[in-house]
Amino acid sequence: MKYRTLIIWLMINVIVLGIGSYFYTQNQQAMEDLKIRTEGMYQQSFHSLISHIKTIENYLAKSLVATDLINQQEIMSTITRQVYSSQEELGKLPLILVPLINTETTLQKIADFAWQVNTKNLKQESSLTSPEWTTLVDLKQCTSKLLLNLQNIQSNIIENNLRWVDIELMYSRNEVADNTVIDGLHLVDKDVKAYSETQAGILPHVREPKVYYNSDQLIDERTARNEAAGYLGKLNLEVGEPVQVIQSEGDIPAYVVFFDNGVNQYTCAVTKAAGSLAWFMGDSILTGRQLTNEEAINLANEYLNRLNFQNVTLVGHNTNDNAIMLMYAGFQDDTVVYPEMLRLNVNLNTGIITGADFSEYLKYHHQRTVTEASLAESDIVDQLPKNSVINNIQKAIIFNQQGQEVLTFEVAVSIAGENYLIYLNADTGIEENIIRIESKT
Amino acid sequence: MKSKLIAVIIILALTSIIFTDALGERVLYWGSRGNDVVELQRKLKNWGYYDGSLDGIYGPDTYNAVRFFQRRNGLSVDGVVGPEVFKSLGVNVVNNSQNIANAGTQVTSNDISLLAKAIYGEARGEPYVGQVAVAAVILNRVNSSAFPNTVSGVIFEPLAFTAVSDGQFYLTPNSQAYKAARDAINGWDPTGGCLYYFNPVTATSSWIWTRPHVITIGKHRFLK
Numbered sequence: 001m002k003y004r005t006l007i008i009w010l011m012i013n014v015i016v017l018g019i020g021s022y023f024y025t026q027n028q029q030a031m032e033d034l035k036i037r038t039e040g041m042y043q044q045s046f047h048s049l050i051s052h053i054k055t056i057e058n059y060l061a062k063s064l065v066a067t068d069l070i071n072q073q074e075i076m077s078t079i080t081r082q083v084y085s086s087q088e089e090l091g092k093l094p095l096i097l098v099p100l101i102n103t104e105t106t107l108q109k110i111a112d113f114a115w116q117v118n119t120k121n122l123k124q125e126s127s128l129t130s131p132e133w134t135t136l137v138d139l140k141q142c143t144s145k146l147l148l149n150l151q152n153i154q155s156n157i158i159e160n161n162l163r164w165v166d167i168e169l170m171y172s173r174n175e176v177a178d179n180t181v182i183d184g185l186h187l188v189d190k191d192v193k194a195y196s197e198t199q200a201g202i203l204p205h206v207r208e209p210k211v212y213y214n215s216d217q218l219i220d221e222r223t224a225r226n227e228a229a230g231y232l233g234k235l236n237l238e239v240g241e242p243v244q245v246i247q248s249e250g251d252i253p254a255y256v257v258f259f260d261n262g263v264n265q266y267t268c269a270v271t272k273a274a275g276s277l278a279w280f281m282g283d284s285i286l287t288g289r290q291l292t293n294e295e296a297i298n299l300a301n302e303y304l305n306r307l308n309f310q311n312v313t314l315v316g317h318n319t320n321d322n323a324i325m326l327m328y329a330g331f332q333d334d335t336v337v338y339p340e341m342l343r344l345n346v347n348l349n350t351g352i353i354t355g356a357d358f359s360e361y362l363k364y365h366h367q368r369t370v371t372e373a374s375l376a377e378s379d380i381v382d383q384l385p386k387n388s389v390i391n392n393i394q395k396a397i398i399f400n401q402q403g404q405e406v407l408t409f410e411v412a413v414s415i416a417g418e419n420y421l422i423y424l425n426a427d428t429g430i431e432e433n434i435i436r437i438e439s440k441t
Numbered sequence: 442m443k444s445k446l447i448a449v450i451i452i453l454a455l456t457s458i459i460f461t462d463a464l465g466e467r468v469l470y471w472g473s474r475g476n477d478v479v480e481l482q483r484k485l486k487n488w489g490y491y492d493g494s495l496d497g498i499y500g501p502d503t504y505n506a507v508r509f510f511q512r513r514n515g516l517s518v519d520g521v522v523g524p525e526v527f528k529s530l531g532v533n534v535v536n537n538s539q540n541i542a543n544a545g546t547q548v549t550s551n552d553i554s555l556l557a558k559a560i561y562g563e564a565r566g567e568p569y570v571g572q573v574a575v576a577a578v579i580l581n582r583v584n585s586s587a588f589p590n591t592v593s594g595v596i597f598e599p600l601a602f603t604a605v606s607d608g609q610f611y612l613t614p615n616s617q618a619y620k621a622a623r624d625a626i627n628g629w630d631p632t633g634g635c636l637y638y639f640n641p642v643t644a645t646s647s648w649i650w651t652r653p654h655v656i657t658i659g660k661h662r663f664l665k
Binding site: 042084099101108247249320323325345359360 | 570586588589590595598599600601606616627629630634653655657
């Protein structure tokens with residue numbers, strides 16, 4: 001009998017082990033399949049990336065001799081398109097161990113340059129300036145080097161069956177990066193960087209505006225706490241005691257003061273200079289609509305008065321289920337000053353202010369004189385597209401793409417069932433910007 | 442293109458797209474739904490043109506009430522609630538420029554959901570400001586030339602966010618995460634333009650320590 005039990009036990013063991021190992025191998029197989037599939041996607045992105053860079057390099061080389069405007073335009077458009085595709089492919093690769101920042105920045109520069117040349121072409125200014133020419137040669141050489149380095153990695157990957165998935169695993173196991181692909185990518189970015197300092201002929205076509213914030217009259221942490229409590233008091237908020245103060249070293253250095261009244265968190269940033277209110281946020285998520293938009297706007301106006309913001313005008317609003325976000329801009333001499341933007345969030349259930357953002361106002365507020373427009377409104381109207389219905393015209397200061405303030409006529413028009421704001425330069429009539437206003441459909 | 446996006450943002454610094462629905466902001470007709478239809482129905486009911494329910498659906502009853510109203514007020518009887526009808530209803534037609542908060546961005550309401558998922562997966566135990574900060578970093582990356590150009594491109598960049606790698610991204614976010622996402626899209630940025638953040642306790646990349654530090658909120662260090 002004993003002998004028989006033993007055999008039965010043995011058989012059960014064999015069966016259990018068998019089933020176990022069967023499922024184990026199945027599972028391993030499934031894991032391996034997943035890895036192979038992921039690897040396939042990584043390989044596809046990497047090899048496509050190199051094809052795109054190859055095209056860019058090729059077209060940059062062609063552009064050195066292209067003099068025909070139309071031909072040049074086609075070359076530059078192709079370059080722009082290929083840069084966009086390379087950026088897409090780069091975004092699909094696991095590059096956290098080797099951030100290719102210089103490479104990505106250079107790609108963007110190439111696109112900016114192509115845009116710059118195409119703009120010249122539109123204005124029929126065919127020849128490149130000498131810094132532009134130097135830049136073009138430089139970009140071409142840089143791209144050739146980039147291509148060469150990438151192709152080296154590519155042949156290494158192909159010959160030795162190297163896998164991106166392994167790099168990913170190394171990262172998740174927190175291993176020191178010792179891998180020929182990673183070394184190769186480090187070299188790629190280093191070599192690109194060596195070129196980046198000489199590419200001076202590119203005018204970035206979008207520039208940051210000048211910041212007027214100055215850091216005089218520094219306050220200490222104690223004052224910051226009191227100031228923050230004071231601002232929130234003016235907004236009628238019961239925020240309790242400050243629980244923590246941290247420092248922020250961003251564009252506008254600030255003390256960030258945390259409050260907690262047991263129910264809600266409120267956080268308020270006051271600038272280190274002069275202790276102005278930079279921004280504040282509350283986490284209230286009460287839903288339900290008790291207030292109408294008008295009531296909320298009236299409330300917000302009142303609070304802005306209390307905070308001493310008088311010369312501002314409401315320029316936009318945005319509602320979701322429990323809050324309305326109101327945007328104000330500076331208002332001076334019948335002109336909307338969009339750079340001086342500030343925002344308030346009003347909870348539509350309780351009517352309390354749940355957020356404020358004055359950081360842009362602080363950055364771009366300064367004494368300005370609004371110049372007379374040399375064009376009249378009637379000149380502007382002639383420029384608008386035919387069939388458009390004009391709803392409103394007012395003067396507005398906006399930033400142009402070079403980050404400079406320009407005086408414009410802001411024309412609200414409707415055409416073909418769509419609404420737009422068109423900004424026409426008040427002196428030259430140039431179209432500075434168009435904004436489409438999307439309505440709920 | 443990224444540059445266009447940046448241009449728009451620089452000019453007005455708008456990043457919001459959640460739609461408004463106060464009465465007077467759009468033309469209403471048979472089939473329209475929303476809070477503005479409720480408001481329309483309430484007005485018509487108060488003045489005795491309408492006796493249906495305030496259900497926010499522009500159906501046959503509302504249609505008849507509107508036509509009745511149009512006939513009484515000498516308007517063209519077409520059942521379409523446009524500027525003329527708004528005027529007769531005493532509704533201030535909101536000036537177009539009042540609506541620009543909706544304009545000038547490619548962020549959609551689905552992007553808000555993606556952001557909320559990223560916030561919830563990455564920072565649900567963090568202070569509220571820390572949650573907004575995580576969303577702000579994602580949006581700053583969208584606008585940076587060194588990162589992909591879309592919200593989804595940034596979030597799903599391989600290994601960029603641990604929540605995506607370990608699957609916590611697919612949890613259902615709470616309403617606080619949604620609010621944080623909306624605040625970030627509306628322009629609040631507690632990080633002042635940061636592109637990176639990491640948890641010093643679990644950080645694996647030594648490279649990350651070389652970036653300039655701006656602010657530490659909860660467990661996360663935010664870097665330029």
